[in-house]
Amino acid sequence: MELAGLNGTTLAFIGDAVFSLQIREYLVELGNQKPNTLQKLSVQYVSAKAQDKFLKTFLDNNILSEEEQLIVKRGRNSKTQTIAKNADVITYRNSTGFEALWGYLYLSKQEERLNELLAMILKKGE
Template structure:
C-alpha cells in the first residue's frame, strides 16, 4: 500500500479507529469497567473538540515535524461528506487533521512516535 498517496479522509478513517482503540485500552487499564462511564470518558478524548485541542497544543508547542504538518494539512483540507454533529466546521476539520496524522503514523509503523504523542494527549486529557 502506498501510504504517502492516501488522501486525508482515508488517513483520518484509520487514525480515528487507532486513536479510539488506544484511548479505550488506556481507560480499561486504569480500571474503569462500566460501559456508560467508559463511553463518557472516551468522548473526552475522541470528540472533535478534544482532538482539535490536542492538535492545537502540538502545533502551538511546535511538536510536529514538517512531514507531520503536511499530513495534518492534508487531513484538515480534505473534502468530507460528513457533517459535524457537535462541532463547528473549523473544529471538525482540525480533528480530521489530527486523525489523519494518527492514521499516517500508524500505517508508517511509527509506534514510538505514536507513543510519544499519545503520552502528551493522555497528560492533557488527565488535566481536564
C-alpha cells in the same frame, strides 16, 4: 502500502479507529468497567473538540515535524461528505487533520512517535 497516494480522509478513517482503540485500552487499564462510564470518559479524548484541542497544543508548541504538519494539512483540507454533529466546521476539519496524522503514523509503523504523542495527550488529560 503506498501512503503518499492515500487521501486525508482515508488516513483519518484509520486514525480515528486507532486513536479510539488506544483511548479505550487506556481507560480500561485504569480499572473502569462500566460501559456508560467508559463512553463518557472516552468522549473527553475522541470528540472533535478534544482532538482539535490536542492538535492546537501540538502546533502551538512546535511538537510536530514538517512532515507531520503536512499530513495534518492533508487531512484538514480533505473534502468530506459528512457534516459535524457536535462541532463547527473548523473544529471538525482540525479533528480530521489530527486523525489523519494518527492514521499516517500508524500505517507508516511509527509506533514510537505515536506513543510519544499519545503520552503527551494522556498526561495533559490527567
